[in-house]
Amino acid sequence: MLIVVLVLMTTTAIRAQVKTVAEYIDQVQAIANRADLKAANDYVDRNHDGILREWIAITEINAPSGHEQPRAKYIESLLRKYHLDDIHYDSAGNLIAARKGTGGGPVIVFDAHMDTVFQPGLQIKVTVRDGKIYAPGIGDDTRNVEALLATIRALNDAKIKTKGDLVFVFTVEEETTFKGVNNYVKENKGKIDQYIALDGGYEGFTYAGIGINWYRHHFIGPGGHTRSRTPPYSATLPLARAIERIYQLVVTTNPSSNLNLGMLGGSEVVNAKAADAWFTVDLRSTSNDVLADLEKQIKTILDEEAVRASMTVKTDVISKSPAASIPGHRDSYLVRMAEAVHRVIGFDPPITNAGSNNSSSALLAGISSISTGAGPCDGSHSLAENCEIEPFYKGIKKVILLEVALAGVE
Ligand SMILES: [Zn+2]
Numbered sequence: 001m002l003i004v005v006l007v008l009m010t011t012t013a014i015r016a017q018v019k020t021v022a023e024y025i026d027q028v029q030a031i032a033n034r035a036d037l038k039a040a041n042d043y044v045d046r047n048h049d050g051i052l053r054e055w056i057a058i059t060e061i062n063a064p065s066g067h068e069q070p071r072a073k074y075i076e077s078l079l080r081k082y083h084l085d086d087i088h089y090d091s092a093g094n095l096i097a098a099r100k101g102t103g104g105g106p107v108i109v110f111d112a113h114m115d116t117v118f119q120p121g122l123q124i125k126v127t128v129r130d131g132k133i134y135a136p137g138i139g140d141d142t143r144n145v146e147a148l149l150a151t152i153r154a155l156n157d158a159k160i161k162t163k164g165d166l167v168f169v170f171t172v173e174e175e176t177t178f179k180g181v182n183n184y185v186k187e188n189k190g191k192i193d194q195y196i197a198l199d200g201g202y203e204g205f206t207y208a209g210i211g212i213n214w215y216r217h218h219f220i221g222p223g224g225h226t227r228s229r230t231p232p233y234s235a236t237l238p239l240a241r242a243i244e245r246i247y248q249l250v251v252t253t254n255p256s257s258n259l260n261l262g263m264l265g266g267s268e269v270v271n272a273k274a275a276d277a278w279f280t281v282d283l284r285s286t287s288n289d290v291l292a293d294l295e296k297q298i299k300t301i302l303d304e305e306a307v308r309a310s311m312t313v314k315t316d317v318i319s320k321s322p323a324a325s326i327p328g329h330r331d332s333y334l335v336r337m338a339e340a341v342h343r344v345i346g347f348d349p350p351i352t353n354a355g356s357n358n359s360s361s362a363l364l365a366g367i368s369s370i371s372t373g374a375g376p377c378d379g380s381h382s383l384a385e386n387c388e389i390e391p392f393y394k395g396i397k398k399v400i401l402l403e404v405a406l407a408g409v410e
Pocket residue numbers: 113140141174199200357
């Protein structure tokens with residue numbers, strides 16, 4: 001009985017602490033009106049050229065996943081000038097720096113990932129024209145790496161002392177395995193109050209992670225020459241039948257879900273039946289139940305078509321990351337406060353539960369987390385990637401406001 005009462009009291013207390021978005025807007029507006037916040041914004045406006053030059057310099061150091069060190073060393077050399085506390089690398093290779101608060105406040109982590117999807121040795125040359133900046137990786141995620149560096153300089157220049165600690169984490173291997181963030185979250189669980197992943201994004205933010213499962217399914221048959229006795233057929237036959245049936249499955253849009261069969265292959269030559277015909281499945285949903293249900297239905301189709309063609313099925317899991325959500329998170333302190341910050345900056349933010357980035361790792365560990373970003377960009381993961389330049393400075397100011405609002409200020 002006592003436990004029940006205590007649990008009720010605790011839940012009520014937590015609810016009571018979370019104010020309405022309107023109340024947070026008042027709070028954030030008061031912070032935005034402070035002279036020191038205005039000074040931090042002025043710093044950004046006075047330093048457009050320097051910020052742009054540094055953004056270019058970091059982008060031109062290619063950093064394929066697993067090969068982030070040259071870029072990390074360069075970022076570290078900048079951090080060393082900023083009077084930060086405790087600049088170090090963790091065992092995964094993440095670069096970490098803390099800007100300690102005056103005490104009694106929360107620990108707020110801001111991350112941006114250093115790695116890119118481009119092949120080692122690619123020579124990257126940034127070009128600027130018509131108000132846009134072009135280069136592979138310029139947006140994803142270099143814009144947010146640069147945004148964090150610019151916010152640290154702006155806070156220092158304006159002599160802003162937050163109550164809580166701001167911890168800046170420049171992560172490795174976001175684009176492949178989430179090794180960097182997973183390691184950081186594992187080593188710091190219990191010490192993080194809020195986790196902000198800066199990745200993509202500008203006007204809006206996400207508060208949950210979409211689940212993504214990738215498979216390569218194979219039909220394995222006897223193969224043989226074109227002129228060998230038929231049946232048995234080429235393994236492409238059950239493959240074609242299965243693909244046709246999988247695309248007839250109902251994929252719900254609520255919760256948001258997607259299904260794509262993007263790659264396939266069979267025999268290496270024209271005059272042989274495929275002994276191994278394969279195709280890939282990219283399955284996504286904000287609901288793990290939907291993922292599990294679709295997987296079950298796909299498996300049934302594969303098994304039935306294999307039996308029908310007297311063949312077998314082999315499945316390779318390419319990667320799996322579950323949907324990440326915290327019950328009630330949409331109405332949590334962090335999400336409401338983040339909405340208030342976006343509104344005070346002048347955005348009407350799209351708020352979605354379908355992020356796919358480092359934020360998921362924090363959420364899976366039960367840490368309140370969102371993902372957002374500092375500027376509008378296009379063509380991520382392509383050689384034609386580009387960003388608009390002017391809005392980026394507003395995006396940096398948004399990140400400054402988010403940092404100060406969350407860490408608190410005297
Ligand atoms: Zn990214």
